[in-house]
Amino acid sequence: MLLPNFVTSCDADHPVMGRTLPGMVRQAQLRCSFADLTSASVMVSTSSNPRPAPAATSTSELTLITIAREFRNQPQQIRLIQWLQNSTGAQKQAEFALMWRDGEDRGPIDFVNVFRSYQGLPHQNAALRWLQDATQEKTWAGFVKLWVEWTHSPGAKVREIRLRVPFYPQTDNKFEPSRTCNTSSCAMVARFLGAKIASDDAYYQIVRKYGDTTDHTAQTKALAELKIKSTWHTNLGYDDLDKSLEAGLPIVIGILHRGSLASPTGGHMIVVIGRTAHHDYICHDPYGSLLDPGGGYTGKVSNGNGVIYSRTILNRRWLPEGPRSGWGRLFYGN
Numbered sequence: 001m002l003l004p005n006f007v008t009s010c011d012a013d014h015p016v017m018g019r020t021l022p023g024m025v026r027q028a029q030l031r032c033s034f035a036d037l038t039s040a041s042v043m044v045s046t047s048s049n050p051r052p053a054p055a056a057t058s059t060s061e062l063t064l065i066t067i068a069r070e071f072r073n074q075p076q077q078i079r080l081i082q083w084l085q086n087s088t089g090a091q092k093q094a095e096f097a098l099m100w101r102d103g104e105d106r107g108p109i110d111f112v113n114v115f116r117s118y119q120g121l122p123h124q125n126a127a128l129r130w131l132q133d134a135t136q137e138k139t140w141a142g143f144v145k146l147w148v149e150w151t152h153s154p155g156a157k158v159r160e161i162r163l164r165v166p167f168y169p170q171t172d173n174k175f176e177p178s179r180t181c182n183t184s185s186c187a188m189v190a191r192f193l194g195a196k197i198a199s200d201d202a203y204y205q206i207v208r209k210y211g212d213t214t215d216h217t218a219q220t221k222a223l224a225e226l227k228i229k230s231t232w233h234t235n236l237g238y239d240d241l242d243k244s245l246e247a248g249l250p251i252v253i254g255i256l257h258r259g260s261l262a263s264p265t266g267g268h269m270i271v272v273i274g275r276t277a278h279h280d281y282i283c284h285d286p287y288g289s290l291l292d293p294g295g296g297y298t299g300k301v302s303n304g305n306g307v308i309y310s311r312t313i314l315n316r317r318w319l320p321e322g323p324r325s326g327w328g329r330l331f332y333g334n
Contacts, residue, residue, distance in 0.1 A: 062144050064128040068118040069239045076150045078112055080143065085111035087139045088131070099127035161245045162274035162282055165192040168200040169301040170286040175204055176213060181269040183213045184286040185252045186223060188271050189331055192250060195226040219329070229332040236326035237319070238311075244330060245275050253328035255317040257290060257297075264317050273306070280310045290317075
């Protein structure tokens, strides 16, 4: 069960609330022809900023809702969505428009604008499910095939992003250095966003006014005192990381930092500060590095400064229950 306000610890000796996973316990989510589109598939390798796909890339697992989350206004994506609209009859388009607009009749609808304006609202998701069910089987199969080729290509490179976020190690904290990963992580982002705090120790004093360092509600209130808006989530995915990074905003995420990749355990907060050209993520880990020999966190804490955690690692340690099971804090521009 997902707990909306789970607490974390940076040390295995400090148990945390969590959820049961299979075999383990978490301790701490144009008008053109099909042939024209197929011949245009080379565009994916030249796009400067395609959106990386979520962990699942099987065509059987893709839905229009997944595709809406992945949409990044890339030329090949726009052209493919236009093809889908041109393959959808006028009557179906009219019915979809009414559903998408929650019953409001405002005339013809532009499918590209649908994907541009997607917010995950219940009536939007219902409309997308209806449209997918109403699409002919061959049309849907062709659409998904090209979407996977253009958006989920494993070798496709993206523009590297690296935000200039300060690094605050938790191990030198004056209070509770073994369990203040949440505070140090939020302090890094707060300082990046312009908060007038001298260090993570100074931010800790603000947090303590509202609760424990591991309490996400206390962190939200402490950040709000610094005029920083943030929200805690338990259903994030790679598209959320990418969207935030592309907007110039870091993300604090919760990972399972102990145990093997096959059976990860623990509970630890880190900051995602960037994305590599190969779809991996650049992080500030306040406890050190998972990549250190002997199971991680055996070297200098500075090894966590700008450490790159691959999707292979994050799939198991951040998304253990699927492509939208990530826990983390999103920030908003001030």
